[in-house]
Amino acid sequence: MIVDLWHVGLVVSDIERAIAFYRDALGLELRHRQDQANPYTASLVGYEDASLRIAQMRLPGAERGRSGHLVELIEYVNPAPDQVEAVRARVGAGHLALQVTDIDALRSRLEAAGAVLVNEPVAITAGINTGGRAVYLTDPDGITLELVQPPAVQLVAPVAG
Amino acid sequence: MSRDLWHVGLVVADLPAAIAFYGLLGLEVRHVQDESSPYTGILVGYPGAHLRVAQLRFAEGRHGRSGHILELMQYLSPQPDRVETVNARIAAAHLAFEVDDMDALRGALESAGATFLSDPVAITAGVNSGGRTVYLRDPDGFTLQFVEPPPARS
Numbered sequence: 001m002i003v004d005l006w007h008v009g010l011v012v013s014d015i016e017r018a019i020a021f022y023r024d025a026l027g028l029e030l031r032h033r034q035d036q037a038n039p040y041t042a043s044l045v046g047y048e049d050a051s052l053r054i055a056q057m058r059l060p061g062a063e064r065g066r067s068g069h070l071v072e073l074i075e076y077v078n079p080a081p082d083q084v085e086a087v088r089a090r091v092g093a094g095h096l097a098l099q100v101t102d103i104d105a106l107r108s109r110l111e112a113a114g115a116v117l118v119n120e121p122v123a124i125t126a127g128i129n130t131g132g133r134a135v136y137l138t139d140p141d142g143i144t145l146e147l148v149q150p151p152a153v154q155l156v157a158p159v160a161g
Numbered sequence: 162m163s164r165d166l167w168h169v170g171l172v173v174a175d176l177p178a179a180i181a182f183y184g185l186l187g188l189e190v191r192h193v194q195d196e197s198s199p200y201t202g203i204l205v206g207y208p209g210a211h212l213r214v215a216q217l218r219f220a221e222g223r224h225g226r227s228g229h230i231l232e233l234m235q236y237l238s239p240q241p242d243r244v245e246t247v248n249a250r251i252a253a254a255h256l257a258f259e260v261d262d263m264d265a266l267r268g269a270l271e272s273a274g275a276t277f278l279s280d281p282v283a284i285t286a287g288v289n290s291g292g293r294t295v296y297l298r299d300p301d302g303f304t305l306q307f308v309e310p311p312p313a314r315s
Contacts, residue, residue, distance in 0.1 A: 092302040094165035094254035097167035118206040
């Protein structure tokens, strides 16, 4: 059975640039780095002679699972990674959504670091997060991120009695 | 500042099938809603977008403020495209779960359409040395990873 989330892994083109983006712009902390070029890694990812550079990033102050990190950034040194156009309406496409406190301040920092907004932040006017705000953006590698600023007073179910 | 994870979102071809698959992993539906209001079209970047969304959470375990960990999204409009999944692809994502017995999960997941990339491998180097791990693809081609941490780790 699943015990907990371990991490979300993201393949990036340049580990140094990605660390700078996820740390300095988004506010995650670098927890650990390692290079992986060994038989178990090759079997795991399915490429003979795979060589990866890994950075584990964590959220400061947030509850952490046993893995100790939330995001795994991966640069493939070998094989050379390919790249396709990012399409959000694509079966198998993923996005990483983060809860934020100030969507406007953060979007400016991310744009300055090379992120591109899909559109301006929107007010959530329907559904269970009504009253909040959200925006989709792509990081410098085309990874889709979502920033969610929850409603100031999130509705909770009435308590019986 | 980023305070917490809100969710990981996955675009799926068939929402009921995906809910059933992730149910095998112990994730339960918290909420299902259709999203076709103007704000959704702006958010996802497709005017007139119509999505059917399911929020899933661990039956037991932590929930952030969002109340869910996984958002499964079926695009009713526009028609989603599909490409072959490649691990060594810029912007490729995978979702890794800590599990307590990956061998026990395997049979049921394969019967439900999952494909394991290899047998579980022993982690012989790095910070999780002593654990076991495996990559697999869900029925929509999204890459999942299972990690059994080393027993000594706490």
